[in-house]
Amino acid sequence: MDKKNVSMNDVAIAAGVSLKTVSRVINEPDSVRESTRDKVHSAMEALGFRTNFAARSLKLGRYGCIGVVLFHLSGGAVDMIDGIADAAEERGFALTMIKKCAGEKMTLADAARRMSQLPVDGMIFNLRQMVDDFDAFEAPRDLKTVIITSIEHPTCSTVSDDQEGGARMACEYFLNRGHKNVYFVSGKKESLSSQCRMKGWLAALKAHGIEPPEPLQGDWNADSGYAAGLVLADKPDCTAVLAANDCMANGVMMALRDKGLSVPDDVSVIGFDDELYKTIPNSILTSVKFRHRELGVRALNEVVAGLEAPSSRSRTLVSGVLIERSSVKDLRA
Incomplete structure (x- = not known):
């Protein structure tokens, strides 16, 4: 079979399910049992099926993609990205990432402008240092925006380590x-x-x-x-x-x-x-x-929740834990 012409019907036949089930796996994965999803995904992989995201966006009114802007790649950013990626896969979303280059002065407005030109439904900004337009920034109305930052934002939802x-x-x-x-x-x-x-x-x-x-x-x-x-x-x-x-x-x-x-x-x-x-x-x-990975999971879920049911600004804090070793003496004696 020519992999360029593999259809959803071909996947349905190979997986032994209905065409409607294949459509639900692609568009509403949470509504399908895990065992069925696994069968459909295995058939997709074997046949070389690729989702037509343009057609999907027309049907669902969304692209199925979240934009992530990395202002900094330090302080547990790799674990955070891992959490975002795993949560996105779990919720059926792809990711598009932009990283601020060394020496580049990128404001929140700059990041939003660049990301809004791409096929994304929402945005996550990873911000570890203050930017000039932090207080003045207003996200595009059609893009749910979450900022990972220690500072509460006037209009955008934020997620942060406590x-x-x-x-x-x-x-x-x-x-x-x-x-x-x-x-x-x-x-x-x-x-x-x-x-x-x-x-x-x-x-x-x-x-x-x-x-x-x-x-x-x-x-x-x-x-x-x-x-x-x-x-x-x-x-x-x-x-x-x-x-x-x-x-x-x-x-x-x-x-x-x-x-x-x-x-x-x-x-x-x-x-x-x-x-x-x-x-x-x-x-x-x-x-x-x-828990940097949990931070990423919370940020992604906050964006998706905003897409499914538009909500007001929120503030989410992820608590830390004290790892006890032997560098502290108890003076109570």
Whole structure:
């Protein structure tokens, strides 16, 4: 059989199902039993059948495709994309992706303009740093838009890791173990994640009536954490340090060691992102881990929900978890 001329009827005969069932598998996969879907998909693959998306869009009034704009590819973006892709496949959608190039100044309006010229039904923007038109941006009315960002948007739905909540959780962990104060090593000033983690740190200390010490400025890399650690080693009241990521936390621990201090006996340390174990064996670092894949799943489902039943702006927070190791000492004794 000429694979270029394979029809839905050919697929139906090969799968032993009706033509209507094949149509439902293509257009409404959730309405078909998994075993039947598997038979139809196997027949499609064997025959080389390809869905005619142009015809499908005319019938359904949609393209069956979600646009994803990647402003940044750091901070768990790969896991997030994996979640978006799996959720899209589960819901019967394809993906079209655009990535901001290094050095390119792309606003939300620029991204929407580029994506709206493509056959997509909705958009997801992955935003880790502020853009000039964040507050002023209004998404095209015919494209449900979700922004993955730590900052609430005036008109668009947003999905985010609960960065502030993660920092509060880490601080509470220290305080509940007898530490009287917590020092903070921040990431880059323009980073939304660092800003939110600092807000959570401040909120936790103020909730306990503790005057926050001056935060130390880092830039996400281990060297900046090391520099901060050298400063902290000379502060006799420093028993607990929260670093805005694991790389800086590792730098802090190395500096403390080089100054003759022990983690956790002299100073306790917590990081963020739970990345250190991937490169350093037997890591002792306790860390706040975010579920980046779940973030992608939530974002995709939010877009699809908006297509099926237009909804108002929403804010979704995905909570983090504290991965306990042995970098925090309990002072309650």
